[in-house]
Amino acid sequence: MPVSFPIVLQITMVTPSLPAAHNGNGVTVARWAQRLRELGHRVRIVSRQNSRRSRAGSSGDLSGDLLIALHASKTAAAALRFARSGRPFVTALTGTDLYRDLRRSARAQEVLRRSSALVLLQPLGLESLPQGVRRKVHVILQSAQAPRRRRRAGADGRFDVAVLGHMRAVKDPLRAALAARRLPSESRLRIVHAGRALTDSFARRARREMQRNRRYRWLGDLSHASALRLLARSQGLVLSSRLEGGANVLSEAAVAHVPVLASRIPGSLGLLGYDYPGYFEVGDTDGLATLLQRLESDAAFRADLRRRLRRLAPRFSPARERAAWRALLSQVLGPAAASPRRPHRSGTP
Numbered sequence: 001m002p003v004s005f006p007i008v009l010q011i012t013m014v015t016p017s018l019p020a021a022h023n024g025n026g027v028t029v030a031r032w033a034q035r036l037r038e039l040g041h042r043v044r045i046v047s048r049q050n051s052r053r054s055r056a057g058s059s060g061d062l063s064g065d066l067l068i069a070l071h072a073s074k075t076a077a078a079a080l081r082f083a084r085s086g087r088p089f090v091t092a093l094t095g096t097d098l099y100r101d102l103r104r105s106a107r108a109q110e111v112l113r114r115s116s117a118l119v120l121l122q123p124l125g126l127e128s129l130p131q132g133v134r135r136k137v138h139v140i141l142q143s144a145q146a147p148r149r150r151r152r153a154g155a156d157g158r159f160d161v162a163v164l165g166h167m168r169a170v171k172d173p174l175r176a177a178l179a180a181r182r183l184p185s186e187s188r189l190r191i192v193h194a195g196r197a198l199t200d201s202f203a204r205r206a207r208r209e210m211q212r213n214r215r216y217r218w219l220g221d222l223s224h225a226s227a228l229r230l231l232a233r234s235q236g237l238v239l240s241s242r243l244e245g246g247a248n249v250l251s252e253a254a255v256a257h258v259p260v261l262a263s264r265i266p267g268s269l270g271l272l273g274y275d276y277p278g279y280f281e282v283g284d285t286d287g288l289a290t291l292l293q294r295l296e297s298d299a300a301f302r303a304d305l306r307r308r309l310r311r312l313a314p315r316f317s318p319a320r321e322r323a324a325w326r327a328l329l330s331q332v333l334g335p336a337a338a339s340p341r342r343p344h345r346s347g348t349p
Helices: 024-038 048-052 076-083 095-099 106-114 123-128 131-136 175-180 200-212 224-232 248-256 266-272 285-297 299-316 318-333
Strands: 010-015 042-047 066-070 089-092 117-120 137-139 159-164 189-194 216-220 236-239 260-263
Touching: 010 024, 010 076, 024 042, 024 066, 024 248, 024 318, 066 076, 066 318, 076 089, 076 106, 089 106, 095 123, 095 266, 106 131, 117 123, 117 131, 117 318, 123 137, 123 266, 131 137, 137 318, 159 175, 159 224, 159 285, 175 189, 175 285, 189 224, 189 285, 200 216, 224 248, 236 248, 236 285, 248 260, 248 266, 248 299, 260 266, 260 285, 266 299, 285 299, 299 318
Parallel strands: 010 042, 010 066, 066 089, 089 117, 117 137, 159 189, 159 236, 189 216, 236 260
Antiparallel strands: none
């Protein structure tokens, strides 16, 4: 017998990091909560640490009609506890899920089997999933808003290229700085890196790099809004990650028409396409240095990258993201739950 759900859902989102963390997970859940509220639903965001303190079946942090869990392995305990009540849950899969944890975590594999639906951030992630769960997949591309202030050359004549992301090994965060060392002496290019060092070792390495490398500037942690302003005024973006589920910064660069140089990994290929000309191999310092020099010196190359990103930008609209969530809710809970009679007002298109 089907479970009856109210038209306005009470949705709990559980995440490894709350929005205040200024990282990719936090930005994603905050934006998804906004999309779901625009559809008329009530949304609460809790961290996996807080969810551990609530008892199954209680009215605590894991209450609600639907759970959306970000990260199959890190939020598995909360998701499976919620599932024991018979309520549906949705799992959004990250890069570390798809390209590392799912192969070695029995609990994460159980989450896949028991999820009512699975969310991928780019279509190539499907290839990393078992055949038996692929029918549950919804691809929801991360949206971004175009900046009000477009890119402009630095007032000091520099050619600034942004790196946006916290420092951890999977991001290969200093690859752009190392590549910039190999540029010719006449180059005006500078790597400007915004992101918190998640270990003391990375903080020391970043400070040493600034002392040794005049082409590298580390800003430390910035708010999401400040990071977007940095992106908008930059001449390019480097994403050097070893793995990604589908980085939101690529959506943000696309709508800002900021040329991207990215490591050739499935998470980027799935968003930018196989024929995008701005790829370098993972860890390839020389290959990235060649692309950086070309980005600075070759106006036609820059224009080509911008043109390709401009064509991709409509895929990352808030309206498309909202429609994708509506379709998922309709499949999991029925059309009435997906389309409340009185949605919240929002100025988002």
